[in-house]
Amino acid sequence: MTEQLIPLVQVDDLHKEFRQGNIATLALQGISLQIQRGDFVAITGPSGCGKSTLLNVLGLLDSFDSGSYQLSGIDTSTLTVDQRSKIRNKHIGFVFQSFNLIDSMTVFDNVALPLLHRGCGKAEVAEKVEHALSAVDMAHRSAFYPNQLSGGQQQRIAIARALVGSPDLLLVDEPTGNLDSKNGDAVMQMLQKLHQQGTTIVMVTHDHRYSRCASRQIQLLDGQIIASGQKLEVA
Amino acid sequence: MLYLQRFRFGLKRLFLQPALSVPVVLSLGLTLAAVLTVLSVYYTLMIRPLPQIQAPEQLSVRNLKVDFGATSVNLLNQSIFAHFKQHLQSYGQWGFVSAVTNERVQTSQQEHQLTRLDASAGVPELLGVQLLLGNSSTAADQNSGVWISETVWQQLYQRDAEVIGQTLSYKGKAHKIAGVYKDVLAIPTSPEPAALQFWHFFDDTKQKSSGQVNFGSSGVTIFRGQKQPDEATIQQWLQQFLQDAPELSKLSIVSSQRDYRAEILGDKVKLIWLLLAVTLTLLLIAALNLTNLLLAHYQSRSQEFAVQMLTGCSVFRLKLLVAVENLSLVLPSVILGVLTSLWLVKSLPFLAGDSLPLLHTIRLDAEVLAVHCLLAVLLLVLFSWPLPIPAQLASALSASGKGQTKQQNSVLVNVLFISQLTLSTIIICGSVLLAYQGYRHIYTGYGFELVNSYMIDTNTKVDPGLVALPPEEMRASMLHYQQRNELLQQKVRQRWPEAIVMNSRQQPVDSRYTIRTMTDEQRNMPMTFAVSRVDSQYFATYGIPLLHGRTFTAEDSEQAIIIDLTLARQLSAEDPAQLIGRRQGIEHIVGIVAPVKNLSGLPMWYVNSKPLFTERQLLVVVLPEGQSLTAAEVQQTFGEFAAEYPELKVESMQQHWLNTTRQDRINFYLISAIAATALLLALLGIAGMSQQQSRRKRYEIAVRMATGASQRQLLWFAGRHSGLILLLGIMFGSALTLLIFNYISGYFSLFKVMNWQALLLLEMVFAAVALVAMLWPCWQVVRHDPIQTLRNQ
Ligand SMILES: Nc1ncnc2c1ncn2[C@@H]1O[C@H](COP(=O)(O)OP(=O)(O)O)[C@@H](O)[C@H]1O
Ligand SMILES: [Mg+2]
Numbered sequence A: 001m002t003e004q005l006i007p008l009v010q011v012d013d014l015h016k017e018f019r020q021g022n023i024a025t026l027a028l029q030g031i032s033l034q035i036q037r038g039d040f041v042a043i044t045g046p047s048g049c050g051k052s053t054l055l056n057v058l059g060l061l062d063s064f065d066s067g068s069y070q071l072s073g074i075d076t077s078t079l080t081v082d083q084r085s086k087i088r089n090k091h092i093g094f095v096f097q098s099f100n101l102i103d104s105m106t107v108f109d110n111v112a113l114p115l116l117h118r119g120c121g122k123a124e125v126a127e128k129v130e131h132a133l134s135a136v137d138m139a140h141r142s143a144f145y146p147n148q149l150s151g152g153q154q155q156r157i158a159i160a161r162a163l164v165g166s167p168d169l170l171l172v173d174e175p176t177g178n179l180d181s182k183n184g185d186a187v188m189q190m191l192q193k194l195h196q197q198g199t200t201i202v203m204v205t206h207d208h209r210y211s212r213c214a215s216r217q218i219q220l221l222d223g224q225i226i227a228s229g230q231k232l233e234v235a
Numbered sequence B: 001m002l003y004l005q006r007f008r009f010g011l012k013r014l015f016l017q018p019a020l021s022v023p024v025v026l027s028l029g030l031t032l033a034a035v036l037t038v039l040s041v042y043y044t045l046m047i048r049p050l051p052q053i054q055a056p057e058q059l060s061v062r063n064l065k066v067d068f069g070a071t072s073v074n075l076l077n078q079s080i081f082a083h084f085k086q087h088l089q090s091y092g093q094w095g096f097v098s099a100v101t102n103e104r105v106q107t108s109q110q111e112h113q114l115t116r117l118d119a120s121a122g123v124p125e126l127l128g129v130q131l132l133l134g135n136s137s138t139a140a141d142q143n144s145g146v147w148i149s150e151t152v153w154q155q156l157y158q159r160d161a162e163v164i165g166q167t168l169s170y171k172g173k174a175h176k177i178a179g180v181y182k183d184v185l186a187i188p189t190s191p192e193p194a195a196l197q198f199w200h201f202f203d204d205t206k207q208k209s210s211g212q213v214n215f216g217s218s219g220v221t222i223f224r225g226q227k228q229p230d231e232a233t234i235q236q237w238l239q240q241f242l243q244d245a246p247e248l249s250k251l252s253i254v255s256s257q258r259d260y261r262a263e264i265l266g267d268k269v270k271l272i273w274l275l276l277a278v279t280l281t282l283l284l285i286a287a288l289n290l291t292n293l294l295l296a297h298y299q300s301r302s303q304e305f306a307v308q309m310l311t312g313c314s315v316f317r318l319k320l321l322v323a324v325e326n327l328s329l330v331l332p333s334v335i336l337g338v339l340t341s342l343w344l345v346k347s348l349p350f351l352a353g354d355s356l357p358l359l360h361t362i363r364l365d366a367e368v369l370a371v372h373c374l375l376a377v378l379l380l381v382l383f384s385w386p387l388p389i390p391a392q393l394a395s396a397l398s399a400s401g402k403g404q405t406k407q408q409n410s411v412l413v414n415v416l417f418i419s420q421l422t423l424s425t426i427i428i429c430g431s432v433l434l435a436y437q438g439y440r441h442i443y444t445g446y447g448f449e450l451v452n453s454y455m456i457d458t459n460t461k462v463d464p465g466l467v468a469l470p471p472e473e474m475r476a477s478m479l480h481y482q483q484r485n486e487l488l489q490q491k492v493r494q495r496w497p498e499a500i501v502m503n504s505r506q507q508p509v510d511s512r513y514t515i516r517t518m519t520d521e522q523r524n525m526p527m528t529f530a531v532s533r534v535d536s537q538y539f540a541t542y543g544i545p546l547l548h549g550r551t552f553t554a555e556d557s558e559q560a561i562i563i564d565l566t567l568a569r570q571l572s573a574e575d576p577a578q579l580i581g582r583r584q585g586i587e588h589i590v591g592i593v594a595p596v597k598n599l600s601g602l603p604m605w606y607v608n609s610k611p612l613f614t615e616r617q618l619l620v621v622v623l624p625e626g627q628s629l630t631a632a633e634v635q636q637t638f639g640e641f642a643a644e645y646p647e648l649k650v651e652s653m654q655q656h657w658l659n660t661t662r663q664d665r666i667n668f669y670l671i672s673a674i675a676a677t678a679l680l681l682a683l684l685g686i687a688g689m690s691q692q693q694s695r696r697k698r699y700e701i702a703v704r705m706a707t708g709a710s711q712r713q714l715l716w717f718a719g720r721h722s723g724l725i726l727l728l729g730i731m732f733g734s735a736l737t738l739l740i741f742n743y744i745s746g747y748f749s750l751f752k753v754m755n756w757q758a759l760l761l762l763e764m765v766f767a768a769v770a771l772v773a774m775l776w777p778c779w780q781v782v783r784h785d786p787i788q789t790l791r792n793q
Helices: A051-058 A081-091 A107-118 A122-135 A151-163 A181-196 B002-016 B018-047 B078-091 B123-127 B150-157 B231-244 B260-265 B268-299 B302-310 B315-346 B348-355 B366-384 B393-398 B410-443 B471-495 B565-571 B631-644 B653-660 B662-696 B698-706 B711-744 B756-783 B787-792
Strands: A009-020 A023-035 A040-044 A066-071 A092-095 A169-173 A200-204 A216-221 A224-230 B059-067 B072-074 B093-106 B111-120 B131-134 B145-149 B167-170 B173-181 B197-202 B220-224 B253-259 B453-457 B500-502 B514-520 B525-534 B546-549 B560-564 B587-593 B604-608 B618-622 B649-652
Touching: A009 A051, A023 A051, A023 A066, A023 A224, A040 A051, A040 A181, A051 A066, A051 A169, A051 A200, A051 B393, A081 A092, A081 A107, A081 B302, A081 B315, A092 A151, A107 A122, A107 A151, A107 B002, A107 B302, A122 A151, A151 A169, A151 A181, A169 A181, A181 A200, B002 B018, B002 B315, B018 B260, B018 B268, B018 B315, B018 B366, B018 B662, B059 B231, B059 B260, B078 B093, B078 B111, B078 B220, B078 B231, B093 B123, B111 B123, B123 B197, B123 B220, B131 B150, B145 B150, B150 B173, B150 B197, B231 B253, B253 B260, B260 B268, B268 B302, B268 B366, B268 B410, B268 B662, B302 B315, B302 B393, B315 B348, B315 B366, B348 B662, B410 B662, B410 B711, B410 B756, B453 B653, B471 B500, B471 B618, B471 B631, B525 B565, B560 B565, B565 B587, B565 B604, B587 B604, B631 B649, B649 B653, B653 B662, B662 B698, B662 B711, B662 B756, B698 B711, B698 B756, B711 B756
Parallel strands: A040 A200, A040 A216, A092 A169, A169 A200, B111 B197, B145 B173, B525 B604, B560 B587
Antiparallel strands: A009 A023, A009 A066, A216 A224, B059 B072, B059 B220, B059 B253, B093 B111, B093 B167, B093 B220, B131 B173, B145 B197, B167 B173, B453 B618, B453 B649, B500 B618, B514 B525, B546 B587, B560 B604
8 A cells, every 4th residue: 555655746856957058047946846646736936937847857858957756656867768758658648838749640640649659459549549539529530630720629639648548647738828718718627627537637827717726736936836735625 | 550650651751742752762762773783793793603604613714825015915726725735634624715706607597696616625514514405515526516505596496406417507617516505604705705606616636736836816724623733834834835836935925823703704803893882882972961861851850759759659669660751761762773773784785885794694683682671771770860869858849949940960960961072072083083084085095087987898708728829820819809909999989989098908996906026136125016007098098197207109019117106216215217218127117107096005017008919808998078888889889799799898987986985985974974973962962951051040040131131141141051061071072082092093093194183173173063052052041031931930
């Protein structure tokens, strides 16, 4: 039962700086954080405060300079590029503000990517992709190409791709940033539903309407956590 | 599943992105074809077992050459070989064979042109050629019979099982067919035999017992056994032989032995290596270019690769996926390469002419195709391995599009580009210099003019009985032929009134010479020269300048001679003019002319030509430009005599020149093609590189333009990086070219006349052309309103 005791994400005193010539930007300055399975964490803060950087580090897309990050008890600092890929494939789903779909592939192929890299069989891939696409209400668009779809639809495809491999951790970076409010609301509802089904979600947003949906909020300023609190259950 | 998807994507890219796929498939396909063709040649000539030759490791060739400085002549002929063999029999088996091509042969139905192989009995068995029908050549009574090859059997006799005993005639004599051998092409005779061949055997136990010893033939002496006799033994034999032939003892005779295959290849080995190096370099240039092109292509897709990694693709797998994509580029190239090379190998007999032995046996072997596939795999690796893996996935995925100005892999790109340029410079400079030399060799420096002249040769055999006639009869016969000659001349003059008709037995381009050696008594020095029998009008007609003395006159006897300046210098280095009137043996010198280029490479000795006192009549007719004559017309002109000359031949000087320079001209075209290909590849690479660079900077260029930069400033901004790299590459290339040529000129006489100024000039011209190729795409970007780019963003 040790599984239950180990937090999904355990971050201690994380530092990261970007260097461009002589100019150094301290993007993360001593972040410590714990996320349990089933949490829905919202990260907020002004533009440029390091939200995306933190999310990228959590998603193993970026390295950090000092501190430690343990994912399900695994120390991530010593992982090779391929080991990171493998962990991302099995345990992490990622949704970006700019969707990051591959334009030359159909919706189906885009969503199937994590499963294909995992080596799933054809039938299994077809079944899971169908399932993920219906979950985001896009099953009827599986033969389309991304640029034939609206922004909201593309974001839903991106969510389907993040979900299709049943990850332990869903990282969402401003999912509504490029969408109008109607589409944004729809995406948020979807995330809430996922949370209710037990998915652990970390979401970056600067929209307070949406951050309130989360079970926990973390506020960042200049690469530091200035506030962290449980959401008050409003009756 | 994913791989299949990537392959399909690659195929789609092939058609949808012609800017990428056309240069890749074309340049790769064509260079692969060149490599494949040369590899086939290499494999056939150097590695594949020689067809029909058994246990070739026991075969070797003995060369005994009479050295004349500029040329050398075989010592052995059939009768000297008989002497040689008799003395050296204990060492192993000896055989002697020579080839005559285009021998006219009559079967019962038709006339054909075959290769005649004149050999000592037992040569096919010595080589290991399989006997298909009849008796072997070692069986008794070879003298009267002939043995035909399988191809002759097939084409002339439709594989008739009863062919043995049928007759085949040549030179007016009928021979019974005694057997059928398999075709054999791998014989180091010159000329090389064709598959349409027949054997005639001479008795090598019979030596010429008396009279003057002739030497010289085109035959080769083949040995089969463990070890050839050593040089000392050969010299012993030579001493013994020369005792019977004292007139040969003054000659310098060089003896050597050679491996059988090496003898067939001759000095073509170096040529093959050179071709292999050149084609592989061309392939390398193409591959480096394409790698660069693909790197730019990859960069435009970095977001896609980042997404693959995001969703869990390992680095190796990603490269594998890209390799599968690229398979769709490499596969068509490979197919194009194989098809083109099949065609090239087929046209090799035309392309390579007689510059390569065993031409007709060259084909695409499975082994060569395997090497080809290996090359293709290597290319795939080269194209797919440098795939830029985003070090920071996060930034690749957050890219908004404009941030992509910084090139990944820029060191690799620059290194590839510089190596490409270096190699191109070497190949281009080398091949252009060679082509120029070839051009000069073919088209200039003859020392005579190509005029509209024709050699009429009645082609009748020299009457062998003439010398043996009693004096009165001989005189009568001479008179008869002289009159005949004058009559024929008259007839030709009547038919072509504007023609110059000469008694010369040569045109300056002819390859038929008599080589003569004599000792200059005054200085007791041997001289070797080529003898040419010409008419008094010869020098004026062909524009050969007379330097001293006079030309022949009608009164001159055959003892009057004219020599060329080269020979004159040998006789009197200080003052050639004083040689006029001097006696040289029984002859006396009346004039000295400028040297002309001739095939023997020897100095010339012109004899005043009188009509031949034989049936064979030789006339040279020079017609005004625009007129021509044919054998049929001449025959018609001869009227009542026509029937006496059924084999009359007419050869024009132009045609003869075309024939003798054919190989040189083909080489010239080939080298020019290599130069052009290398230049094209280089320019493609340069333009591609420059296009990538300026495309990448397009956004920045637009911003600069919007803020008021002039087009010239923009051009400088767009092109300076590529320009610098270009300069570096060409400088490297130039330096290496000098080094390599310095080294190579020791091995290839072709490179000997290397000229530094010419090389420098060439490099400058190349640099200028390259600069244009580089600036052109920059100019396109600068000129094409870059503000548009901003608006589209
Ligand atoms: N690839 C990068 N190179 C340099 N600086 C960067 C890079 N990515 C982010 N930054 C800097 O790090 C800081 C944090 O960025 P980010 O995490 O994207 O902020 P947020 O997502 O909160 O708006 C910013 O000041 C940004 O300029
Ligand atoms: Mg951000």
